[in-house]
Amino acid sequence: MRRDVFQAIADPTRREILGMIAHKSLNINSVTEQFDVSRAAIYKHMKILTECGLLEIKQQGRERFCEGKLERLNEVSDWVAQYREFWETRLDSLESYLKTLQAKNQDQGKTKL
Template sequence: MRRDVFQAIADPVRRDIIELLANEMLTVNEVAEHFEISRPAVSKHLKILKECGIIVINKQGREQFCQIQPRSLVPAFLWIEQYQNLWEEKLDSFENYLMKLQTKKKQDE
């Protein structure tokens, strides 16, 4: 099955794994220690991240080290970025509405 970056970031556990690996390279066991799910479940999430190209797993001796591939997250970033202005406009509009309500409430007091 062909997977993409959006499938990878769709799951909160995988997003947490991405966040962990963004800070440092960890072994599979070190990644698993951060979660209250089974080791096989963590391995499944890592496998999906690997299939999506978000991480690489390098074997060194008996250990398997997981390393983030940040460039693979660019498509998701670009997709989200196109909506930034829309959300900023919506939030600004909401802020203005709340300010008007506050002003009206003060005038009524």
């Protein structure tokens, strides 16, 4: 089953695993030792990350290393960007409106003096 990137980042444990492997490959034991849950639970999280295309496990000699493939996180960034643009436009309009109101209030204050 192919999962999407949003499923990967939905869980805090998976986000933490991604953070750990973002800058360097780690062997599986190094990753599992960082959590207070069973190895099986961490393996399940790693499987989901692999299915999402964010993690690749490579065999090096007798050890297996987790390597991040974080390019797919651009999908999340692109999705968030559309909403950022929407809200920035709305907030810019609100700022403009508030400045107009403030200018009117200042003008009314001057005419009363």
